[in-house]
Amino acid sequence: MSATARGATAKKTVSELNLILLGPPGAGKGTQAERLQDDFHLPYIATGDILRSAVREGTQLGRQAKEYMDKGELMPDEVIVGVVLERIASDEARDGFLLDGFPRTAEQGRALDSALVDVGRRLTAALLIDVPDDEVVRRLSGRRVSVKSGRVYHVEFDPPKHEGRCDVDGSRLVQREDDKPETVRHRLEVYHRMTEPLIKHYEDKGILRRFDGARSATEVHDHIRATIATLRLEDEL
Numbered sequence: 526m527s528a529t530a531r532g533a534t535a536k537k538t539v540s541e542l543n544l545i546l547l548g549p550p551g552a553g554k555g556t557q558a559e560r561l562q563d564d565f566h567l568p569y570i571a572t573g574d575i576l577r578s579a580v581r582e583g584t585q586l587g588r589q590a591k592e593y594m595d596k597g598e599l600m601p602d603e604v605i606v607g608v609v610l611e612r613i614a615s616d617e618a619r620d621g622f623l624l625d626g627f628p629r630t631a632e633q634g635r636a637l638d639s640a641l642v643d644v645g646r647r648l649t650a651a652l653l654i655d656v657p658d659d660e661v662v663r664r665l666s667g668r669r670v671s672v673k674s675g676r677v678y679h680v681e682f683d684p685p686k687h688e689g690r691c692d693v694d695g696s697r698l699v700q701r702e703d704d705k706p707e708t709v710r711h712r713l714e715v716y717h718r719m720t721e722p723l724i725k726h727y728e729d730k731g732i733l734r735r736f737d738g739a740r741s742a743t744e745v746h747d748h749i750r751a752t753i754a755t756l757r758l759e760d761e762l
Protein backbone atom coordinates (compact mmCIF):
# COMPACT_ATOMS: atom_id res chain seq x y z
CA MET A 526 0.00 0.00 0.00
CA SER A 527 1.37 3.41 -0.92
CA ALA A 528 1.96 6.16 1.65
CA THR A 529 -0.95 8.09 0.08
CA ALA A 530 -3.25 5.11 0.48
CA ARG A 531 -2.15 4.55 4.11
CA GLY A 532 -2.80 8.20 4.85
CA ALA A 533 -6.22 8.03 3.25
CA THR A 534 -7.15 4.85 5.14
CA ALA A 535 -6.06 6.32 8.47
CA LYS A 536 -8.10 9.41 7.69
CA LYS A 537 -11.26 7.25 7.45
CA THR A 538 -11.65 7.32 11.22
CA VAL A 539 -12.96 10.85 10.58
CA SER A 540 -16.27 10.55 8.80
CA GLU A 541 -15.68 11.47 5.17
CA LEU A 542 -18.62 12.34 2.91
CA ASN A 543 -18.01 11.32 -0.68
CA LEU A 544 -21.30 11.92 -2.49
CA ILE A 545 -22.55 11.82 -6.04
CA LEU A 546 -25.77 13.32 -7.36
CA LEU A 547 -27.52 11.26 -10.03
CA GLY A 548 -30.63 12.02 -12.02
CA PRO A 549 -31.95 13.19 -15.37
CA PRO A 550 -31.24 16.65 -16.75
CA GLY A 551 -33.34 19.20 -14.92
CA ALA A 552 -34.01 16.93 -11.92
CA GLY A 553 -32.76 19.67 -9.61
CA LYS A 554 -29.24 18.38 -8.95
CA GLY A 555 -27.66 21.83 -9.14
CA THR A 556 -30.47 23.35 -7.06
CA GLN A 557 -29.96 20.79 -4.30
CA ALA A 558 -26.17 20.97 -4.53
CA GLU A 559 -26.25 24.68 -3.75
CA ARG A 560 -28.15 23.95 -0.51
CA LEU A 561 -26.10 20.88 0.43
CA GLN A 562 -22.86 22.82 0.12
CA ASP A 563 -24.15 25.20 2.77
CA ASP A 564 -25.21 22.31 5.01
CA PHE A 565 -22.13 20.14 4.81
CA HIS A 566 -19.38 22.46 3.49
CA LEU A 567 -18.32 20.03 0.82
CA PRO A 568 -16.33 21.04 -2.26
CA TYR A 569 -18.75 20.93 -5.17
CA ILE A 570 -17.49 19.40 -8.41
CA ALA A 571 -20.03 19.87 -11.21
CA THR A 572 -18.81 18.72 -14.60
CA GLY A 573 -21.40 20.81 -16.48
CA ASP A 574 -20.22 23.98 -14.66
CA ILE A 575 -16.55 23.12 -15.26
CA LEU A 576 -17.21 22.67 -18.98
CA ARG A 577 -19.36 25.81 -19.32
CA SER A 578 -16.66 27.83 -17.61
CA ALA A 579 -14.06 26.37 -20.02
CA VAL A 580 -16.33 27.37 -22.93
CA ARG A 581 -16.53 30.96 -21.60
CA GLU A 582 -12.75 31.11 -21.19
CA GLY A 583 -12.22 29.73 -24.71
CA THR A 584 -9.74 27.04 -23.59
CA GLN A 585 -9.02 23.95 -25.65
CA LEU A 586 -11.29 21.93 -23.34
CA GLY A 587 -14.00 24.54 -23.79
CA ARG A 588 -13.81 24.49 -27.58
CA GLN A 589 -14.14 20.72 -27.57
CA ALA A 590 -16.93 20.78 -24.94
CA LYS A 591 -19.07 23.31 -26.81
CA GLU A 592 -19.54 20.98 -29.76
CA TYR A 593 -20.84 18.18 -27.57
CA MET A 594 -22.86 20.26 -25.14
CA ASP A 595 -24.79 22.26 -27.73
CA LYS A 596 -25.96 18.99 -29.29
CA GLY A 597 -26.78 17.38 -25.93
CA GLU A 598 -24.11 14.73 -26.48
CA LEU A 599 -21.65 13.50 -23.83
CA MET A 600 -17.98 14.47 -23.88
CA PRO A 601 -15.61 11.53 -24.47
CA ASP A 602 -15.00 9.55 -21.25
CA GLU A 603 -11.22 9.89 -21.35
CA VAL A 604 -11.40 13.69 -21.33
CA ILE A 605 -13.93 14.13 -18.55
CA VAL A 606 -12.50 11.35 -16.35
CA GLY A 607 -9.13 13.13 -16.26
CA VAL A 608 -10.74 16.44 -15.31
CA VAL A 609 -12.73 14.94 -12.41
CA LEU A 610 -10.09 12.63 -10.97
CA GLU A 611 -7.66 15.53 -10.77
CA ARG A 612 -10.17 17.49 -8.65
CA ILE A 613 -10.92 14.55 -6.38
CA ALA A 614 -7.22 14.01 -5.74
CA SER A 615 -6.71 17.68 -4.87
CA ASP A 616 -6.28 18.91 -1.30
CA GLU A 617 -9.63 20.65 -1.46
CA ALA A 618 -11.46 17.29 -1.74
CA ARG A 619 -9.37 15.51 0.90
CA ASP A 620 -12.20 15.31 3.43
CA GLY A 621 -15.02 14.68 0.99
CA PHE A 622 -16.76 15.95 -2.12
CA LEU A 623 -20.11 16.43 -3.81
CA LEU A 624 -20.02 15.33 -7.44
CA ASP A 625 -22.73 16.48 -9.85
CA GLY A 626 -22.93 15.28 -13.46
CA PHE A 627 -20.28 12.59 -13.01
CA PRO A 628 -20.21 9.66 -13.50
CA ARG A 629 -22.53 9.56 -16.49
CA THR A 630 -21.47 6.34 -18.18
CA ALA A 631 -20.49 2.85 -17.00
CA GLU A 632 -16.90 3.61 -17.99
CA GLN A 633 -16.86 6.81 -15.87
CA GLY A 634 -18.35 4.83 -12.96
CA ARG A 635 -15.59 2.22 -13.18
CA ALA A 636 -12.89 4.91 -13.38
CA LEU A 637 -14.24 6.62 -10.26
CA ASP A 638 -14.55 3.36 -8.29
CA SER A 639 -11.02 2.30 -9.08
CA ALA A 640 -9.47 5.73 -8.43
CA LEU A 641 -11.09 5.78 -4.97
CA VAL A 642 -10.10 2.19 -4.16
CA ASP A 643 -6.50 3.01 -5.13
CA VAL A 644 -6.30 5.58 -2.32
CA GLY A 645 -8.36 3.64 0.25
CA ARG A 646 -11.47 5.77 -0.13
CA ARG A 647 -15.05 4.88 -1.06
CA LEU A 648 -18.31 6.52 -2.02
CA THR A 649 -20.63 7.23 0.91
CA ALA A 650 -23.79 7.43 -1.21
CA ALA A 651 -25.22 7.96 -4.68
CA LEU A 652 -28.15 10.37 -4.30
CA LEU A 653 -30.67 9.77 -7.08
CA ILE A 654 -33.12 12.61 -7.70
CA ASP A 655 -35.79 11.13 -9.93
CA VAL A 656 -38.21 13.14 -12.07
CA PRO A 657 -40.45 12.02 -14.95
CA ASP A 658 -39.52 13.12 -18.49
CA ASP A 659 -42.47 15.49 -18.99
CA GLU A 660 -41.52 17.38 -15.80
CA VAL A 661 -37.92 17.64 -17.06
CA VAL A 662 -39.15 19.32 -20.23
CA ARG A 663 -41.29 21.76 -18.20
CA ARG A 664 -38.39 22.62 -15.89
CA LEU A 665 -35.75 23.08 -18.53
CA SER A 666 -37.93 25.14 -20.86
CA GLY A 667 -38.46 27.59 -17.97
CA ARG A 668 -34.92 27.60 -16.58
CA ARG A 669 -32.99 30.85 -16.76
CA VAL A 670 -29.38 31.34 -15.64
CA SER A 671 -27.55 34.49 -14.58
CA VAL A 672 -24.72 35.28 -17.00
CA LYS A 673 -22.52 36.50 -14.13
CA SER A 674 -23.25 34.56 -10.93
CA GLY A 675 -24.54 31.36 -12.59
CA ARG A 676 -27.51 31.42 -10.15
CA VAL A 677 -30.37 29.31 -11.54
CA TYR A 678 -34.01 30.50 -11.72
CA HIS A 679 -37.25 29.20 -13.16
CA VAL A 680 -39.78 31.54 -14.75
CA GLU A 681 -42.64 29.79 -12.91
CA PHE A 682 -41.22 27.84 -9.93
CA ASP A 683 -38.43 30.17 -8.80
CA PRO A 684 -38.78 33.53 -10.58
CA PRO A 685 -36.37 36.42 -9.98
CA LYS A 686 -37.68 39.55 -8.21
CA HIS A 687 -37.29 41.57 -11.43
CA GLU A 688 -38.02 39.82 -14.69
CA GLY A 689 -34.91 38.85 -16.67
CA ARG A 690 -32.48 40.11 -13.96
CA CYS A 691 -30.46 38.20 -11.35
CA ASP A 692 -31.40 38.94 -7.71
CA VAL A 693 -27.74 38.59 -6.66
CA ASP A 694 -25.99 40.98 -9.06
CA GLY A 695 -28.64 42.35 -11.45
CA SER A 696 -27.01 40.69 -14.45
CA ARG A 697 -28.97 39.36 -17.42
CA LEU A 698 -30.76 35.99 -17.22
CA VAL A 699 -30.41 33.78 -20.27
CA GLN A 700 -31.59 30.38 -21.47
CA ARG A 701 -28.89 27.71 -21.76
CA GLU A 702 -28.21 26.71 -25.37
CA ASP A 703 -28.88 23.06 -24.50
CA ASP A 704 -32.27 23.87 -22.89
CA LYS A 705 -33.93 24.25 -26.31
CA PRO A 706 -36.76 21.66 -26.53
CA GLU A 707 -35.21 19.44 -29.25
CA THR A 708 -31.87 19.31 -27.39
CA VAL A 709 -33.62 18.55 -24.09
CA ARG A 710 -35.34 15.55 -25.72
CA HIS A 711 -31.99 14.29 -26.96
CA ARG A 712 -30.34 14.80 -23.54
CA LEU A 713 -33.10 12.73 -21.98
CA GLU A 714 -32.58 9.96 -24.49
CA VAL A 715 -28.82 10.01 -23.76
CA TYR A 716 -29.56 9.92 -20.01
CA HIS A 717 -31.82 6.85 -20.28
CA ARG A 718 -29.36 5.00 -22.52
CA MET A 719 -25.98 5.93 -21.02
CA THR A 720 -26.50 7.06 -17.41
CA GLU A 721 -29.50 5.17 -16.08
CA PRO A 722 -27.61 1.82 -15.94
CA LEU A 723 -25.47 3.37 -13.19
CA ILE A 724 -28.51 3.29 -10.89
CA LYS A 725 -28.32 -0.51 -10.74
CA HIS A 726 -24.55 -0.34 -10.29
CA TYR A 727 -24.94 1.74 -7.10
CA GLU A 728 -27.98 -0.22 -5.98
CA ASP A 729 -25.91 -3.43 -6.16
CA LYS A 730 -23.23 -1.74 -4.05
CA GLY A 731 -25.90 -0.85 -1.46
CA ILE A 732 -25.20 2.89 -1.57
CA LEU A 733 -28.10 4.16 -3.70
CA ARG A 734 -30.53 6.57 -2.02
CA ARG A 735 -33.65 7.66 -3.94
CA PHE A 736 -35.46 11.01 -3.70
CA ASP A 737 -38.71 12.07 -5.31
CA GLY A 738 -37.56 15.07 -7.33
CA ALA A 739 -41.12 15.94 -8.33
CA ARG A 740 -41.68 17.38 -4.84
CA SER A 741 -40.82 20.97 -4.00
CA ALA A 742 -37.13 21.94 -3.84
CA THR A 743 -37.48 22.45 -0.05
CA GLU A 744 -39.04 19.03 0.51
CA VAL A 745 -36.36 17.32 -1.58
CA HIS A 746 -33.66 19.20 0.32
CA ASP A 747 -35.10 18.23 3.73
CA HIS A 748 -35.22 14.59 2.71
CA ILE A 749 -31.65 14.53 1.36
CA ARG A 750 -30.25 16.40 4.36
CA ALA A 751 -31.89 14.00 6.80
CA THR A 752 -30.59 11.01 4.84
CA ILE A 753 -27.02 12.33 4.81
CA ALA A 754 -27.16 13.11 8.52
CA THR A 755 -28.23 9.51 9.18
CA LEU A 756 -25.48 8.12 6.94
CA ARG A 757 -22.93 10.20 8.78
CA LEU A 758 -24.13 8.93 12.16
CA GLU A 759 -24.04 5.32 10.96
CA ASP A 760 -20.50 5.86 9.69
CA GLU A 761 -19.36 7.19 13.05
CA LEU A 762 -20.82 4.27 15.04
Ligand code: AP5
Nearest residue numbers: 550551552553554555556572573600626664668679741742
Ligand atom coordinates in the same frame (compact mmCIF):
# COMPACT_ATOMS: atom_id res chain seq x y z
P1 AP5 B 1 -24.96 19.35 -16.88
O1 AP5 B 1 -24.77 20.79 -16.68
O2 AP5 B 1 -24.44 18.39 -15.85
O3 AP5 B 1 -26.52 19.15 -17.15
P2 AP5 B 1 -27.59 18.08 -16.61
O4 AP5 B 1 -27.12 16.88 -15.88
O5 AP5 B 1 -28.32 17.79 -17.85
O6 AP5 B 1 -28.28 18.81 -15.50
P3 AP5 B 1 -28.89 20.22 -15.51
O7 AP5 B 1 -27.86 21.22 -15.10
O8 AP5 B 1 -29.59 20.48 -16.82
O9 AP5 B 1 -30.05 20.07 -14.44
P4 AP5 B 1 -30.07 19.97 -12.86
O10 AP5 B 1 -30.47 18.59 -12.46
O11 AP5 B 1 -28.82 20.52 -12.24
O12 AP5 B 1 -31.32 20.91 -12.58
P5 AP5 B 1 -31.41 22.39 -11.95
O13 AP5 B 1 -31.10 22.34 -10.50
O14 AP5 B 1 -30.69 23.40 -12.79
O15 AP5 B 1 -24.33 18.87 -18.26
C1 AP5 B 1 -24.47 19.61 -19.45
C2 AP5 B 1 -23.68 18.95 -20.58
O16 AP5 B 1 -22.26 18.88 -20.24
C3 AP5 B 1 -24.03 17.50 -20.90
O17 AP5 B 1 -25.15 17.41 -21.76
C4 AP5 B 1 -22.72 17.02 -21.58
O18 AP5 B 1 -22.62 17.50 -22.90
C5 AP5 B 1 -21.66 17.69 -20.75
N1 AP5 B 1 -21.23 16.87 -19.60
C6 AP5 B 1 -21.38 17.17 -18.28
N2 AP5 B 1 -20.92 16.17 -17.50
C7 AP5 B 1 -20.44 15.21 -18.35
C8 AP5 B 1 -19.86 13.92 -18.16
N3 AP5 B 1 -19.66 13.41 -16.92
N4 AP5 B 1 -19.53 13.20 -19.25
C9 AP5 B 1 -19.70 13.68 -20.49
N5 AP5 B 1 -20.26 14.88 -20.76
C10 AP5 B 1 -20.64 15.65 -19.69
O19 AP5 B 1 -33.00 22.60 -12.09
C11 AP5 B 1 -33.63 22.71 -13.36
C12 AP5 B 1 -34.76 23.78 -13.29
O20 AP5 B 1 -35.81 23.30 -12.45
C13 AP5 B 1 -34.31 25.12 -12.69
O21 AP5 B 1 -34.96 26.16 -13.38
C14 AP5 B 1 -34.77 25.06 -11.22
O22 AP5 B 1 -35.08 26.36 -10.71
C15 AP5 B 1 -36.00 24.17 -11.32
N6 AP5 B 1 -36.19 23.30 -10.17
C16 AP5 B 1 -35.22 22.61 -9.49
N7 AP5 B 1 -35.77 21.85 -8.52
C17 AP5 B 1 -37.12 22.05 -8.59
C18 AP5 B 1 -38.24 21.52 -7.87
N8 AP5 B 1 -38.09 20.60 -6.89
N9 AP5 B 1 -39.50 21.93 -8.24
C19 AP5 B 1 -39.67 22.84 -9.25
N10 AP5 B 1 -38.64 23.37 -9.97
C20 AP5 B 1 -37.38 22.96 -9.65
